[in-house]
Amino acid sequence: LxxxxxxxxxxxxxxxxxxxxxxxxxxxxxxxxxxxxxxNRVLFPxxxxxxxxxxxxxxxxxxxxxxxxxSGGADLRSVSFIAVFxxxxxPKDDYGPNDLYPxxxxxxxxxxxxxxxxxxxxxxxxEGAFRIEIKEVIxxxxxxxxxxxxxxxxxxxxxxRTVALGMSLKTAAKELISSMSTDSPVVPRVxxxxxxxxxxxxxxxxxxxxxxxxxxxxxxVLELLKTEERAEKVLELIKRQIEVLKISKxxxxxxxxxxxxxxxxFFLKQQMRAIREELGDPTNEVDDLENRLKTxxxxxxxxxxxxxxxxxxxxxxxxxxxxxxxxxxxxxxxxLPWTKSTVDRIELDKARWQLANDHYGLETVKKxxxxxxxxxxxxxxxxxxxxxxxxxxxxxxxxLGRSIASALNRQFHRISLGGVRDESEIRxxxxxxIGALPGVIVQGLKRVGSNNPxxxxxxxxxxxxxxxxxxxxxxxxxxxPEQNSTFVDHYLAVPFDLxxxxxxxxxxxxxxxxxxxxxxxxxxxxxxxTAEEKLRIAKTHLxxxxxxxxxxxxxxxxxxxxxxxxxxxxxTREAGVRNLERSIASLCRSxxxxxxxxxxEEEMLxxxxxxxxxxxxxxxxxxxxxxxKTGIVSTDGNGNGNGNGNGNGDGNGNGNG
Numbered sequence: 094l095x096x097x098x099x100x101x102x103x104x105x106x107x108x109x110x111x112x113x114x115x116x117x118x119x120x121x122x123x124x125x126x127x128x129x130x131x132x133n134r135v136l137f138p139x140x141x142x143x144x145x146x147x148x149x150x151x152x153x154x155x156x157x158x159x160x161x162x163x164s165g166g167a168d169l170r171s172v173s174f175i176a177v178f179x180x181x182x183x184p185k186d187d188y189g190p191n192d193l194y195p196x197x198x199x200x201x202x203x204x205x206x207x208x209x210x211x212x213x214x215x216x217x218x219x220e221g222a223f224r225i226e227i228k229e230v231i232x233x234x235x236x237x238x239x240x241x242x243x244x245x246x247x248x249x250x251x252x253x254r255t256v257a258l259g260m261s262l263k264t265a266a267k268e269l270i271s272s273m274s275t276d277s278p279v280v281p282r283v284x285x286x287x288x289x290x291x292x293x294x295x296x297x298x299x300x301x302x303x304x305x306x307x308x309x310x311x312x313x314v315l316e317l318l319k320t321e322e323r324a325e326k327v328l329e330l331i332k333r334q335i336e337v338l339k340i341s342k343x344x345x346x347x348x349x350x351x352x353x354x355x356x357x358x359f360f361l362k363q364q365m366r367a368i369r370e371e372l373g374d375p376t377n378e379v380d381d382l383e384n385r386l387k388t389x390x391x392x393x394x395x396x397x398x399x400x401x402x403x404x405x406x407x408x409x410x411x412x413x414x415x416x417x418x419x420x421x422x423x424x425x426x427x428x429l430p431w432t433k434s435t436v437d438r439i440e441l442d443k444a445r446w447q448l449a450n451d452h453y454g455l456e457t458v459k460k461x462x463x464x465x466x467x468x469x470x471x472x473x474x475x476x477x478x479x480x481x482x483x484x485x486x487x488x489x490x491x492x493l494g495r496s497i498a499s500a501l502n503r504q505f506h507r508i509s510l511g512g513v514r515d516e517s518e519i520r521x522x523x524x525x526x527i528g529a530l531p532g533v534i535v536q537g538l539k540r541v542g543s544n545n546p547x548x549x550x551x552x553x554x555x556x557x558x559x560x561x562x563x564x565x566x567x568x569x570x571x572x573x574p575e576q577n578s579t580f581v582d583h584y585l586a587v588p589f590d591l592x593x594x595x596x597x598x599x600x601x602x603x604x605x606x607x608x609x610x611x612x613x614x615x616x617x618x619x620x621x622x623t624a625e626e627k628l629r630i631a632k633t634h635l636x637x638x639x640x641x642x643x644x645x646x647x648x649x650x651x652x653x654x655x656x657x658x659x660x661x662x663x664x665t666r667e668a669g670v671r672n673l674e675r676s677i678a679s680l681c682r683s684x685x686x687x688x689x690x691x692x693x694e695e696e697m698l699x700x701x702x703x704x705x706x707x708x709x710x711x712x713x714x715x716x717x718x719x720x721x722k723t724g725i726v727s728t729d730g731n732g733n734g735n736g737n738g739n740g741n742g743d744g745n746g747n748g749n750g
Contacts (some may be wrong), residue, residue: 123228126199127154128176128237130188135311136177138221144177146215148186154236155205155215173202176225176241179312190230190237196244196316199225221298224315246294249321258324259293259545265331266300270339294320296616297327306330317571358410379407382420385427391432395587399426418524425531425585428542434593437545438502440472451496452489453630458482458617462497466593476574481553481598484619487669490599494549498595504541508533511552516562519571521584531584534571534591540644545593553610554600565607572596572613621668624661631657635674650684652677 095353129144129151136142146155158173158463178197180188200219208214224244231238249255256664267284290296301314310330366380388401406419415613438444444466458480465478484492491507498505513519523528530536556565570576577591598614622630632654640647657673665672 123240123242125231125238125240126176127157128178128193128197128227128238128239128241129154129200130180130193131177132180132184133308134300135179135308136200136219136221137302137311137314137315138198138223139295139298140302141218141220142200144217144219145214146217148189150234150236152214154454155217156203157236159205160430160642172224175200175202175219176227176239177219177221178227179308179315188237189233190239193225193227194312194316196226197225197241198315199223199241199243200222216725224318244318247319248638249319255293255321255324258321258328259291259296260382262293262296262300262328262331263287263322263682265328265335269331269335269338270363272335272342274622275617285724293324298308300331301327304330304334306334368636379403380422382423382427386423389427389429390432391426395426395431398587399423402426403473406687418529422524422584425535426540426587428537428539429535429585429589433543435503435543437466437469438500439466444500447500449495451499452493453633454622454626455489455493455619458493458497461615462500466501476578479572479574479596479598480583481600481614482619483574483600483603483616485621485668486601486666488619488621488673490619490671491549491551494547494597494599497595498547499546501595503595504543504546505549506537506541506546507549508537509551509553510564511555512557513558513564514557516564516567517583519564519567521582524586529584531582532567534580535582535585535589538589538594544590545595547595547597550596550598552600552603554605565610570612572598572610622670624658627661627670627673628654628657630670631661631673631677635670635677639674639678639681643678643685645681645684649688650681652680 130148131144134142134144146152153374154175159174162173176197177200180192181194182188182192198221200221202217202219204216204218206216208216224246225241225486226244227239228242229240231240266287270284287296290299297314298321301311303313304327314323314326314330317326348483383403386396386403391399402419402423406416406423409416409419441463445459445463448462452459461478482493484490494507495505517532519532519534521532521535531539534548538544538546550568553568556568559567570580571591574592579588580591581588603611603616636652636657637647650683657677660676661673664676667673
């Protein structure tokens with residue numbers, strides 16, 4: 094039985110070979126065959142290829158072949174030949190004759206399989222026979238058919254060179270195969286099959302079909318009709334592939350060594366960590382950073398982002414360029430007051446006393462702060478208002494913000510916006526930039542250490558604008574109570590809640606503030622002070638402040654009310670009190686000069702244990718309006734007398750007129 098089966102198989106093989114030769118013999122002249130366009134692939138003579146059929150024209154071609162086989166009863170392997178031509182243009186549903194390369198391959202269909210019910214397409218297995226070219230296109234619909242003719246190879250003049258090229262091809266191919274897989278049992282068999290191919294042109298086709306080269310390079314080899322040129326081109330491609338494999342192996346070896354080194358370092362670090370724990374030494378900076386993050390009571394989304402960045406940091410070497418960036422970012426996350434708040438002082442009487450003690454007048458502003466405290470006492474989750482104090486310079490807008498923070502028992506932070514032109518100053522820089530930092534809002538929150546401070550945006554009307562962005566537009570989200578609960582700084586890349594912050598802006602002119610930004614703020618106008626208010630401010634705040642700053646005893650100088658009124662009316666005609674404070678400072682400096690002069694004359698500075706302000710013989714200088722006009726001042730030494738006339742009295746009551 095085995096002998097019968099073997100004989101049948103041999104007979105079938107002989108019949109197939111005979112039918113193949115008869116079928117190919119008709120292509121010695123021009124014949125009409127169906128044309129199958131092939132995208133991004135090349136079929137070489139002597140090689141097999143599986144082709145997926147999905148375009149409508151290609152499906153019609155296969156269906157026509159099936160109908161021909163069913164009607165004629167012929168064998169698929171004996172009569173089914175198609176012309177396979179690669180396409181020039183990108184893949185599309187409909188190809189024309191101009192889209193095909195000039196040289197293709199006549200292919201015999203070995204297998205046709207249907208995908209699904211046939212509407213999804215077919216799968217063909219074809220075997221290349223020889224090179225062909227199109228002589229005439231017969232039809233393009235429902236599929237392309239053309240008259241093709243065989244393209245014969247041009248044999249080389251020198252057979253010795255052809256044989257040498259064939260040997261070089263085999264040697265290079267064996268080297269390539271050995272480089273690709275040295276342990277596979279298939280390698281010796283493939284090398285043995287290469288020895289069986291004697292024709293250098295056929296060997297070049299078979300090798301090129303299996304090389305990892307571009308589609309255009311394969312088509313170029315297919316169009317080379319001279320055997321010698323084809324072998325040289327394929328030899329060049331094989332040599333290049335061998336070099337690529339060598340470099341790839343070198344890179345893989347380097348990466349493997351690096352991985353081994355990293356694993357070794359990781360193992361040693363774990364040992365060092367265990368040793369430190371046994372010795373009671375402090376942990377390294379990554380562990381310390383992890384502990385800081387755990388104790389920061391981070392919100393859940395921020396904690397997830399921090400954990401992800403911490404895992405990245407643990408996988409880096411300290412010398413890595415990204416290590417410092419990741420560590421600095423985590424330090425910012427750990428230091429920010431995500432849930433830390435100060436307890437507000439919601440006692441109206443104490444807040445009213447604090448505001449009255451720090452500032453005279455400004456009843457509108459004080460009333461608004463007391464209203465906020467009253468509502469805050471009734472509703473704990475009240476969002477902070479956005480106030481804008483508008484008025485001329487010197488009326489106390491900036492110092493009022495500090496007083497409001499003191500009255501509320503909150504931290505205070507001042508941000509000067511004058512001349513700011515870069516949007517990143519508000520929103521922060523992205524971490525991709527060298528030296529990136531968060532914006533001034535986030536920096537201020539870190540500095541004060543609470544998430545509900547009073548932040549003073551000073552000189553908001555003097556914001557700039559250039560090609561780097563518009564900082565006023567960036568402030569729109571910051572100063573919007575409906576949006577600032579999810580403020581995202583570019584550096585942090587996670588939301589931070591600013592709804593608890595009390596923002597107070599100051600401005601001299603409202604006309605320079607953009608309308609959208611002005612609409613988000615509650616404008617409180619501070620027009621200025623009257624002369625009586627300035628006098629009260631000078632007596633309560635300015636004069637004591639300047640006496641302290643100049644090191645003068647309060648018992649050593651007296652500035653009368655009429656003197657202050659004279660300065661206000663004649664020397665400092667302004668809405669605020671800055672020039673008034675400068676004039677009072679000038680008086681204090683002149684007193685300091687007189688005291689030092691008298692001390693030098695009496696050699697008081699040579700006495701190491703005697704304080705100038707505690708000396709019982711210290712003179713008292715009194716300024717009145719006449720002194721301002723004429724430069725005449727009166728001195729009082731122990732109450733014993735006054736100097737009169739155009740001179741100065743000394744400390745003993747003696748005067749020279």
